Amino acid sequence: MKILAVNASHRGDKGHTRFLINRLFKGATAVGATCEVVTLAALKINRCLSCGRCQTEETHLRCVYDDKDDVRGVFQKMAEADLIIYATPVYVFTMSGLLKTFIDRMYATGDIFDLRVSERGLMFHHIDRAVCSKPFVTLVCCDNLEAETPKHVLSWFRTFSRFMDAPQVGVLVRNGGRLSGHGRDPGLEKKVPKIFEVYAAYEQAGRELATAGRIRRATQRQANQEIVPAPLFGILKRLRFKPLKRKFIEQARKMQAESAR
Numbered sequence: 534m535k536i537l538a539v540n541a542s543h544r545g546d547k548g549h550t551r552f553l554i555n556r557l558f559k560g561a562t563a564v565g566a567t568c569e570v571v572t573l574a575a576l577k578i579n580r581c582l583s584c585g586r587c588q589t590e591e592t593h594l595r596c597v598y599d600d601k602d603d604v605r606g607v608f609q610k611m612a613e614a615d616l617i618i619y620a621t622p623v624y625v626f627t628m629s630g631l632l633k634t635f636i637d638r639m640y641a642t643g644d645i646f647d648l649r650v651s652e653r654g655l656m657f658h659h660i661d662r663a664v665c666s667k668p669f670v671t672l673v674c675c676d677n678l679e680a681e682t683p684k685h686v687l688s689w690f691r692t693f694s695r696f697m698d699a700p701q702v703g704v705l706v707r708n709g710g711r712l713s714g715h716g717r718d719p720g721l722e723k724k725v726p727k728i729f730e731v732y733a734a735y736e737q738a739g740r741e742l743a744t745a746g747r748i749r750r751a752t753q754r755q756a757n758q759e760i761v762p763a764p765l766f767g768i769l770k771r772l773r774f775k776p777l778k779r780k781f782i783e784q785a786r787k788m789q790a791e792s793a794r
């Protein structure tokens with residue numbers, strides 16, 4: 534089993550996203566998988582120009598950047614892998630800009646005039662299945678504890694899966710990143726003891742991907758569990774968030790009044 538993680542954090546190898554990929558890979562390599570991380574932040578990735586050259590007869594399915602940046606090289610690695618992990622932090626309620634820029638470049642691998650229907654019955658066009666239809670895991674991390682935070686990323690990957698005929702074989706969502714020191718807080722055990730169950734679940738998820746090609750639901754539940762106990766989060770919300778919010782609103786009104794003078 535060859536697993537390729539596409540790390541889309543703008544902090545590259547220093548981020549929480551990479552920390553979580555490492556946990557997954559610890560489990561996967563222990564049972565014989567070959568694992569590799571592609572760190573998008575360390576590569577040259579130009580944005581799609583929407584020039585349409587990839588759709589012309591002269592330069593069919595070739596991108597003007599093919600020899601000028603690193604995207605084709607990553608697509609080649611994806612084609613050679615058995616499974617992809619798309620790993621991204623939440624940036625303003627969606628995936629990182631780097632990941633979207635990278636994925637936009639898949640446009641140049643498909644013939645948009647060659648109409649097809651996906652396995653889910655969705656009208657689409659020819660795609661390079663070796664790159665776009667690989668089984669994949671969605672790994673999302675964020676700071677906010679609200680369940681709404683990663684919603685758009687998760688919905689986006691569901692749609693991607695349905696059009697691209699790419700089976701989604703696991704969904705890992707880790708919130709509370711800042712709370713857990715992005716995995717690097719030495720006093721973590723006292724503050725959020727649950728986090729160690731989470732890390733163990735990531736290693737288990739890695740083992741399952743390497744041996745069965747998917748993450749079991751029970752493992753996902755353990756990996757995605759709330760690290761702040763739900764009742765405590767509720768109390769915090771009632772006691773702290775509301776007065777805090779009132780304070781912010783008062784402050785904003787004051788600033789508004791001052792700037793109107």
Ligand SMILES: Cc1cc2nc3c(=O)[nH]c(=O)nc-3n(C[C@H](O)[C@H](O)[C@H](O)COP(=O)(O)O)c2cc1C
Nearest residue numbers: 542544548549550622623624625626675676677710
């Ligand atoms: C530009 C930017 C936007 C962000 N937007 C959100 C957000 O909308 N919700 C959230 O919970 N965290 C947000 N974050 C925090 C990151 O998602 C979080 O710290 C994540 O763990 C970072 O992963 P990394 O260390 O791999 O970069 C944002 C961070 C940045 C830099």
